Amino acid sequence: MEVTINSLNHEGKGIARIDNKIVFIPNALPGEKIKIKIIKSHKNFDEGLIEKYIETSPDRQTPICPYYGECGGCDIMHMNYTKQVEFKIEKVKNILKKFSNIDIEPIVIKSDKELRYRNKITLHYKNNKLGYMKAKTNEIIEINSCPLVMDYINKEINKLTNSKTDIIIRENTNGQIISSIENNKMIENINEYKFQIDTKSFFQVNNYICSKIFEIVEQNIETNTTCLDLYSGVGTLSIVASKNAKFVYSIEINEHSHKNALENLKLNKIKNIKFILGDVSKEIKKIKEKINIIITDPPRKGMDKSTIDIIKELSPDKLIYISCNPMTLARDINLLNNYELTKIYTLDMFPNTHHVECACILNKKELKTF
């Protein structure tokens, strides 16, 4: 079948229509004419695969990775970087319009690097193979290197061919490597701050974008405020906020991250943060102080409704919501209906993938008295 691609879905797949039914086609760009075959049919849409390009888009580039298309990591490496960024801005705008009825122009922060930006990888071991997961399967694709990861991680991959277990490798900005085999720790420097991290704790994967998030947080913490940092990881955003804030409460569930966070207090000589180990939805109920600003940076599934209800009861003047999933962000913004989204940054944390990071500023709506 010959089709023309009209637009892209949220995963960056091309959208075409055949007899009024939508077909999603990976590796296809708007305007392209292609010959496809349908590989799976669903009630409301079909999935297609390209057999032949008839006309290609000027936005197309040749993917640099030999595993592209097979590996489950990158999915928009066939778009040039300008198009990738444009796709992510449109995606965030469309989701906010469709699901939250918000019209807003994001402030765009690109990655400084399109390749070699990732400071962490997870290699999986299965059926005598070590590598990445193939797209949408449980199979392993063995790799010699990955163009997204920092240089020393790539050197390390080649030394691990005999390994018989899953492995996480991390690299810091000084080129130091740690891996889950030795279970060791390292110090990362971002802006003026130092962070102890290990392979089991969370840390943003793109150091440049991480530093930009720090700047956004710092600019939005007024002096003498009491802040609450939810899903606080190794304490990054709490530590940034503590510079201007009077006091910061932070809640994180992962024990490794919590231990790192306590070390990070000492490393940065900070006294005005209390790190609480536990589930946000339980621990937030114990906060009795007046909170002026809440920072929240939940995992992809977003916040649960009970947490949002408590946030509304705590009634801070401002929320700084960092999100790696615009769909759950839009859902949570709807629930936070006494807050107005006043600013949104789209940050390209994950070039060559369809994923996008957002940093939002939400201000409490003024109560109208008549």
Ligand SMILES: C[S@@+](CC[C@H](N)C(=O)[O-])C[C@H]1O[C@@H](n2cnc3c(N)ncnc32)[C@H](O)[C@@H]1O
């Ligand atoms: C996206 S990360 C953000 C970490 C941190 N703000 C940063 O910028 O590095 C989300 C964090 O939420 C933590 N987390 C997930 N579910 C949680 C829960 N129910 N309660 C507390 N923390 C949770 C994870 O362990 C992870 O550290």
